[in-house]
Amino acid sequence: MTNATVISANRLSLTFETNDGPVHALKDVSLDIDKGEFVSFIGPSGCGKTTFLRCMADLEHPTSGEITVNGVSAEEARRMRAYGYVFQAAGLYPWRTIGGNVRLPLEIMGYEKPDMDARVDRVLDLVELSGFERKYPWQLSGGMQQRASIARALAFDADILLMDEPFGALDEIVRDHLNEQLLNLWARTEKTIAFVTHSIPEAVYLSTKIVVMSPRPGRITDVIESPLPRDRPLDIRDTPEFLEVAHRVREGLRAGHIDD
């Protein structure tokens, strides 16, 4: 792994003007994400973790400060299709098959037909959905739909994967399984992943770096470099190292709340 910085935020602030006055969704947020890192953002609702992710994706425009993705502005990076974004809901089109849904961004980006087919096969295999290409979304479970939406985000050559609580709506058993798969996928593809979650075990299990945030104004209270090895079986969650990291995250979250 090289240590090239992929995403860099410098004193980023974002204020929403509402009828009840300004809301500081982000205030003076600075963070560097290196290539190949798995970074989780955790915090209570309103802490700006999703807003931060949306700034990286150029879906939200910071009021002040700077953010670069792959060394260029977030907007330029979006235009160059530098990242795949996975939303909370799978958002598959009911009128397209699973294969058709994965093909959608490729069609938009103008890939050649044989290339498209090969890519659809490859990413469906990555998320263990081979053989479901011709099925329609309603024929799949929620977990499988979310996997298909991850495949869709991986289908084109983006080195960055931005994920906004992708497993938030799923039950814990499915979630464990998907977390394991996601780590597997991360190891195989060497993508840089930014992952928003509100689950402490999920953040600790997945990440190389955990960013703890707190609300009003949205800010970073702690950045924890995980001492856990990259290769993580599910039962690593019972080890003292794991519990120690989880404890530090919990402390960070509590510290953020005391300010209220």
Added chain:
Amino acid sequence: MRLTVLPVLTVVSAIFLIWYAAAVWLNAPWAYDKATRTGETLSAQTLVADTWSQEKPKLPAPHQVGAEIWKTTVEKKITSKRSLIFHSWVTLSATMLGFALGTGLGIALAVGIVYNRTMDMSVMPWVIASQTIPILAIAPMIIVVLNAVGVSGLLPKAMISMYLSFFPVVVGMVKGLRSPDAMQLDQMRTWNASPSQTFWRLRLPSSMPYLFTSLKIAMAASLVGAIVGELPTGAVAGLGARLLAGSYYGQTIQIWSALIMAAALAAALVGIIGLVQRVTLKRMGMT
């Protein structure tokens, strides 16, 4: 199957019962008039028989209308000026043309409203205002103006039909094209999709349920428009012409048979759209 047949039959027989009773009630004065003039006295039986078989009744009985429809559809050649099929065809062709024009105009306006801020702010009030003007008031003007510029025949009627049918399509399609949620639109943005790609791949498919609902209303409105358009054309042909001629000469049976024909036509057309809707939405996984 039996579950749906029984209620339908019940309602239909109730309608016929009320219809026959109303025919007796409305046509009785005329029957009494005739009887007084000839000095007869009417028994209940002859009264009922008379009210159900007058030549120009205030309300013709169902079997009279049925017989008239049979006579003017099955027994007349289609090319005959007295064939109801011929007149229905005239109205149907104007309806279809008006429906096509109205759907096209409606979708075009909806796309404009959704994609252009100026149109979004300015067009809708005019669209709504256009529907507050009674169609009967402007139909003759449309015919006269178009005639003056040398357009006559099918097109003026189709224009009136279009005038009525584009409205539900605009309203439905604006809603339909805006039905994708913020997440779906953000997703398109993350792929840097162009506006036209977003339109064809997301907005248009998402709008299909709204489109079909609008089309059903538009189809019925088209038929009304075509019939209204036939009223001021000098009563040459079409169901509207039959209605007008019937009212000139007090031919109530003719009016009712034209009305029933129009209703059947509307039901069939809306039914066809409903069928296409079911098949399409099922195939699109949107039911």
